[in-house]
Amino acid sequence: MAEKKLAVVAFGGNALLRAGQRGTIDEQEANVYETCESLLGLIENDYNLVIGHGNGPQVGNILLQVNAGEKVYGIPEMPMDICGAYSQGLIGYIIEQQFMNVLKKHGYNKDIITLVTQVIVDKNDPAFQNPTKPIGPYYTEEEVEVLKARTPEDSFAKDPKGKGWRKVVASPRPVEINNKKTIERLAREGNIVVTVGGGGIPVFYTEPLKLQGIDAVIDKDLASSMLAIQIKADEFYILTDVPKVCLNFNTPDEIRLSTVTVAEAKKYLAEGHFTEGSMAPKIRAALNFVENGGKTCIITEAGQLGNPEAGTRIIMG
Numbered sequence: 001m002a003e004k005k006l007a008v009v010a011f012g013g014n015a016l017l018r019a020g021q022r023g024t025i026d027e028q029e030a031n032v033y034e035t036c037e038s039l040l041g042l043i044e045n046d047y048n049l050v051i052g053h054g055n056g057p058q059v060g061n062i063l064l065q066v067n068a069g070e071k072v073y074g075i076p077e078m079p080m081d082i083c084g085a086y087s088q089g090l091i092g093y094i095i096e097q098q099f100m101n102v103l104k105k106h107g108y109n110k111d112i113i114t115l116v117t118q119v120i121v122d123k124n125d126p127a128f129q130n131p132t133k134p135i136g137p138y139y140t141e142e143e144v145e146v147l148k149a150r151t152p153e154d155s156f157a158k159d160p161k162g163k164g165w166r167k168v169v170a171s172p173r174p175v176e177i178n179n180k181k182t183i184e185r186l187a188r189e190g191n192i193v194v195t196v197g198g199g200g201i202p203v204f205y206t207e208p209l210k211l212q213g214i215d216a217v218i219d220k221d222l223a224s225s226m227l228a229i230q231i232k233a234d235e236f237y238i239l240t241d242v243p244k245v246c247l248n249f250n251t252p253d254e255i256r257l258s259t260v261t262v263a264e265a266k267k268y269l270a271e272g273h274f275t276e277g278s279m280a281p282k283i284r285a286a287l288n289f290v291e292n293g294g295k296t297c298i299i300t301e302a303g304q305l306g307n308p309e310a311g312t313r314i315i316m317g
Contacts, residue, residue, distance in 0.1 A: 004048045005234040006187055010224035010285075011035060011053040012239040015302060016091065023057055029098055034302070035239070036099040040106060041306035048187045050231065051095060052224035055087040055198030062086050063136035080135065080169065081201050081213025088116045088197035095194050112192040118178040118211070119200025119218055119226075125172035131155045133171045133217045138164035154215075170216045174200065174226045184231035199223040221285035229292045236289045236297040237311075238282050243304050245283070245312035247273050258309070261317025262290055286314040 015035040021027045042049060062083045069075035078086075092114025099112050134157060139147065144156050144165045157168045177183070177196060187193050199218030203211045221238055228236040244256040247268060260268075265283055274280040286297035300311025 004046050004188075004190075006050070006184075006231065007042055007047045007235045007237060008050045008052065008224055008228035008231070008233045009039065009042070009237040010221050010239060011051060011095075012241060012302075013054050013056065014241045015053065015239060016094070017057050023061065025094075028094055032094050033098040033102060036095070036102040038302035038305045039099075040102065043103075043108060043110075047235075048190060048192075050183060050187050050193045050195060050227065050233070052196040052220055052227065053091055053095065053194070053198070054220045055084065055091055058091055059083050059087040059198060060136065062090075067137050079213065080215040080217075081203070084198055084201045085116055088201070089114070091197055092116075092194045099192065110190060110192055112194065113186060114194040114197075115179060115183065117195045117197065117200045118203045118213075119174045119196065119223055120176040120178065120211075121172040121202045121204050121214070121216065121218065122175055123204040123206075123214070125170070127170040127172040128216075131168040131170045132157075133169050134159070134166040135169055135217065136167050138166055140164055171219060172202065172216055174218050174223045177223070177227045177230055178203075180227065180230045183227070187231065196220070196223045196227050219281050219285070221282050222288060225285035225289045225294075225297075228289050228294060232293070233289075234295055236286070236294055237305070238285060238297065238299045239302045240279075240282060240299060241301055243301050243311065245274075245279060245299050249273075249279075257312045259313045259315060261315060262287055263317055265314055283314075290314050290316055 016028050016031055017023050018031060066078045066083065070077040096112045096114055103110055138159065147154065155168050156165045158165055177200065183193050183195050199220040200223050202214050202216040202218055204214050206212045225236060244258065246257065247255040265287055268274065269280060269283055274283050282299055286299060289297045297314040298311045304310035
């Protein structure tokens with residue numbers, strides 16, 4: 001009997017929360033249910049699955065809650081890595097429950113397992129010298145001055161829309177996914193594994209053999225890509241809100257891409273066709289996977305997964 005293919009699927013933000021929604025649990029559960037329905041095509045085609053996901057709105061809300069708890073009730077404010085762990089449990093629970101509902105509806109019997117995942121980063125990564133990722137609540141200028149005096153190692157940036165100031169943290173590259181052997185084993189045994197939530201909890205070695213969390217945010221597509229490499233996945237899917245990657249996006253000259261070689265993707269990236277904070281990180285994650293042993297990366301929206309012509313395929317060429 002041939003071994004099943006292994007696919008890593010990185011959920012996009014709209015798998016959990018969509019534009020104009022408040023982020024209620026009912027909204028998030030409905031969104032996740034719909035996304036998991038779309039993954040049935042992979043299950044029906046006999047794939048084993050590992051799921052990564054984002055956590056931006058959820059961890060943002062957790063940071064607001066712990067900040068308010070400290071201000072109002074004096075509850076010690078939790079650092080970024082702990083809030084990331086909170087969010088992994090929260091989102092993993094939603095995905096487990098809703099995917100189980102989908103599987104039961106269609107007559108499948110599989111276990112779904114969420115792993116709170118630490119991801120090792122390099123404390124000497126250049127990203128730590130230039131923090132750019134805004135997190136948490138907005139502050140007034142006066143509040144920022146107090147915070148800077150209390151925690152001079154923290155960095156803050158002014159919001160371009162004039163909402164105030166926010167703390168900014170580094171976005172280092174993932175180096176190694178903790179428990180990757182267990183993740184691979186569980187997935188190849190037929191379990192659906194939810195892991196590297198929000199890009200994973202960033203940790204680093206303060207000294208040999210001693211790990212510690214750090215205030216940082218790892219790109220979730222890049223972390224999922226690294227995981228896909230380390231567990232020897234056959235395919236890597238990045239789910240987003242468009243059916244295909246485009247050149248000249250949202251203009252009269254828009255061109256939808258079906259198959260793109262690594263060389264072509266690098267050329268388009270250098271030419272500025274893909275914006276930062278949107279498609280550019282996804283293209284880099286795709287390149288990372290294909291250039292490091294992966295066969296194919298497919299970028300598409302969840303609803304297209306049942307379509308054999310779905311999405312944009314990044315291949316070595």
